[in-house]
Amino acid sequence: MIPLKITVKDYNNMLHRRDFIRQLSAAGIISSMPGILLPQRATATPVKDTTKIWACLLHLSFNMWEEYISPRFPDRGYRPDFRVNEPLWRDALEKMAAAGLNMVVIDLGDAVKYESHPEIAVHGAWSVKRLREELQYIRRLGLEPIPKLNFSTGHDTWMGEYARMVSTEKYYSVCKDLIREVISIFDKPRFFHLGMDEETAKHQSTYNYIVVRQNDLWWHDFFFLAEQVEKGGVRPWIWSDYVWQHPEEFFNRMPKSVLQSNWYYKSAFDETQTYVKAYIDLEAHGYDQVPCASNFNDDQSMQGTVQFCSKRIANQRLYGFLQTVWKSTTEANREPILKGIALVGEAKKMYIQDHPL
Numbered sequence: 001m002i003p004l005k006i007t008v009k010d011y012n013n014m015l016h017r018r019d020f021i022r023q024l025s026a027a028g029i030i031s032s033m034p035g036i037l038l039p040q041r042a043t044a045t046p047v048k049d050t051t052k053i054w055a056c057l058l059h060l061s062f063n064m065w066e067e068y069i070s071p072r073f074p075d076r077g078y079r080p081d082f083r084v085n086e087p088l089w090r091d092a093l094e095k096m097a098a099a100g101l102n103m104v105v106i107d108l109g110d111a112v113k114y115e116s117h118p119e120i121a122v123h124g125a126w127s128v129k130r131l132r133e134e135l136q137y138i139r140r141l142g143l144e145p146i147p148k149l150n151f152s153t154g155h156d157t158w159m160g161e162y163a164r165m166v167s168t169e170k171y172y173s174v175c176k177d178l179i180r181e182v183i184s185i186f187d188k189p190r191f192f193h194l195g196m197d198e199e200t201a202k203h204q205s206t207y208n209y210i211v212v213r214q215n216d217l218w219w220h221d222f223f224f225l226a227e228q229v230e231k232g233g234v235r236p237w238i239w240s241d242y243v244w245q246h247p248e249e250f251f252n253r254m255p256k257s258v259l260q261s262n263w264y265y266k267s268a269f270d271e272t273q274t275y276v277k278a279y280i281d282l283e284a285h286g287y288d289q290v291p292c293a294s295n296f297n298d299d300q301s302m303q304g305t306v307q308f309c310s311k312r313i314a315n316q317r318l319y320g321f322l323q324t325v326w327k328s329t330t331e332a333n334r335e336p337i338l339k340g341i342a343l344v345g346e347a348k349k350m351y352i353q354d355h356p357l
Contacts, residue, residue: 053290053320054101054348056341058092062328063108063122064155065200066207075328078157082111082124084329088337092329095338097141099345103148104138104324105193108182109158118178120160127153128185135186146237147182150195151175151225153211154203166211167221176228183232191259192229196222197239218242219253226258235259237290240282244274251285261322263292267304276308282311294324295340300338302347310351321347 062083068076096104112131113121126134138145150156154161183192184347199218204210213221226236240262243250250302254260262278269276282289291313293305302323325340327333 006284024252052318052321052351053103054344055105055146055290056092056096056101056323056344057105057107057318057325058089059107059327060089060126060336061107061111061122061158061310063109063158064107064150066157066209067203068206071302074176075330080122082122083124084111085331085334088331088334089329091334092337092341093138093141093143095341096143096344098349099341099342101143101344103144103146103320105148107148107150109149110160112185114178114181115355116181117162120162128181131185143188144190146189146191146193146256147186148193148195149178150193150197151221152195152197152239153213154198154200155195163298164209164211167213167217172224175225177227179225180232183229185236188233190235191237192232192234192238193261194222194225194229195239196225197241197263199242204320208346209211226255226303230257237261239263239292240278240289241275243278243281247281251281254287256287258287259290259319261290261292263294263324264305265294265297265301265324266299267300269308279309282293283317286317288317288319289313290319290322292322292324294326295336295343296324296326299339299343302343303350306347310355 007039026279053215062075063078065073065076066078070076093104108131110120110122111125113125113127115128135145150158153163153166156166159174162171162174163180165174179192183189199212201210201212204212222238229236235257237259238261243254243262260282262275262282264275264279271277271280271297279289279291289309291305291309293302295301298304306321309321321344323344325337327336
């Protein structure tokens, strides 16, 4: 387990000597000197325009909230049964492929009967075999499937009894098992989305049981989760809203190896607003980003996000864009889900027109 106090600064200090060697090599000073091995750079290969991510989040599980009684969010709150409408699920995937998307992020939660922990599955959950078959279908469509398990205490209802064991040895063991198994099921995906958003008392105000990690404990658990992902040869991906309230701490401690998705769901961008400014600050500190939009309240959110972020984030750090609908994959939500996907396709066309190869 990595130490509580490890920081990006500590890591960067260890790289100073290697960076110095690279500089000498670039200048041709040591190109012919024997015995000096030049290590490969740890950062990811820059993403070209032709490989930008155009993705949508699709929910296999929607049990990310406990008690959540609100007319604005009628389908939130725990449900004990699998509730995906499979014809809609397939229609959504086919719509993504037809619209030019190249990735689907799948919120797995308790909708899979994991072999390591079948006890957390809802009634009617997919077997591992069924999920593997679906991943093959997704890849045949030309989409890259990426797993998501949200380990934020504000969105971990899917973990069942383990959601009430946070930061215990049992909790760590279960998280480790699930991450390892999911990486295997997805055949070592490029990314693994860990969630980690909205872990505040305010966001759990309707819950009967509230858990909030903070300070070193939040970082300890985040580092632990990220470490499990990296052990599987996969890159961690998270929501970036922790930076909204803790910018100095975030930029001092968050590794550059973690892919960032700040999220903002409106189409009007004010750079002085915290949620918008985060895109600029993440860029200033050199983080790779996949900005996130949503048609939950504003159909122009994706277009606005693409226009704003493509001008303010360096191309090599702008990995692409992610659309969220925040609706369960049920027939009642067919229209907003398919519309959200279509909006990504439209934004992609706009982007290509503005950024010809």
